[in-house]
């Protein structure tokens with residue numbers, strides 16, 4: 446660590462924190478543990494943010510949305526032609542996750558009323574049926590990628606079905622959504638304009654399709670979230686514009702799909718890389734609910750989330766000026782020895798975890814109950830139907846500073 450001067454303040458600069466570098470990408474926890482003695486908050490030029498690593502600091506920031514804003518925290522600039530093409534048809538900012546009160550509170554009230562615990566609980570049977578079918582269809586005599594063949598199809602089908610995307614459209618919607626995602630930061634990455642426009646057209650097609658579904662459900666209700674949001678909207682208690690309603694569903698599908706698929710992947714990897722762990726799990730000696738919570742602490746699927754600082758402030762003894770970005774490192778907080786004794790050990794018997802991997806406060810993960818349900822059922826079904834699973838090779842992680850994800854997980 447060095448110190449440098451910026452904004453007139455001396456601050457801890459950490460040029461070595463590069464989440465894309467292979468060593469940190471594969472094992473961020475050892476690096477973070479070695480770094481801990483030199484202070485819990487540092488500036489990373491690689492990501493252009495202050496990284497906050499201590500549980501108590503991350504927790505305090507999450508509880509102070511006035512100083513640490515979600516608006517303009519997830520930033521991406523579009524080429525002006527792309528902006529013009531999308532204007533009025535595709536939302537330009539992240540819904541819910543990129544909003545502050547009062548708009549966040551209003552939209553979140555609507556979604557909370559539509560996406561209830563009871564609705565999630567009702568999904569148990571459907572998720573189990575789907576997980577069982579996918580597990581039964583896995584190849585029996587050749588290695589396969591369990592992410593591509595099992596966890597991704599499971600979580601995509603569940604969230605898209607829950608929203609109300611017809612079964613036959615799910616794959617197309619997913620492909621369009623992937624192209625739309627490529628636009629985030631495209632200009633900064635130097636993506637050629639033609640490619641940006643192709644992605645913009647995909648975003649238009651995706652949103653046009655969802656708009657049609659929304660229009661249809663207004664008069665033809667179904668057992669899905671689009672209909673449930675219509676039901677809330679009709680009461681007139683909380684205003685919601687057409688564009689806001691449209692913006693809710695693609696956001697939900699993105700937020701609810703890869704995150705959960707990757708948590709299933711990370712959990713399976715840690716079970717299979719120690720065959721005795723997998724055997725204990727298959728034999729039923731591991732409580733699956735506890736295991737999922739411990740995995741969220743131990744190797745979650747979202748490293749953290751950013752916030753924009755609205756006024757000069759101090760975190761963990763470090764002065765942070767207004768306008769800067771901070772990165773709340775949930776995964777580091779989960780390994781804070783002051784909060785979790787023997788943090789580097791995976792111990793499914795830990796109790797009262799209260800990890801921060803679903804965030805906390807106003808933006809607490811909307812889909813936490815669904816993510817827990819899907820991960821538990823996925824693991825139960827694999828253990829029941831494929832108890833002999835074995836890891837074929839050590840996987841690699843995707844270079845990303847928000848998603849902790851394996852590229853593939855090849856098993857047999």
Ligand code: HEM
Pocket residue numbers: 515540541542543553604696697700701702704705708745746747750751775801802803804805807808809810811812813815816
């Ligand atoms: C293991 C899987 C998941 C993880 C680790 C995860 C993690 C998170 C975290 C950390 C946040 C808080 C972000 C912040 O404070 O800025 C969040 C918010 C959110 N999550 Fe999840 N999530 C998961 C699954 C899901 C699922 C299945 C859904 C959808 C059904 C979902 C929908 C959302 C939404 C809509 C928000 C924004 C809430 C708001 O800003 O009010 N997530 N998630």
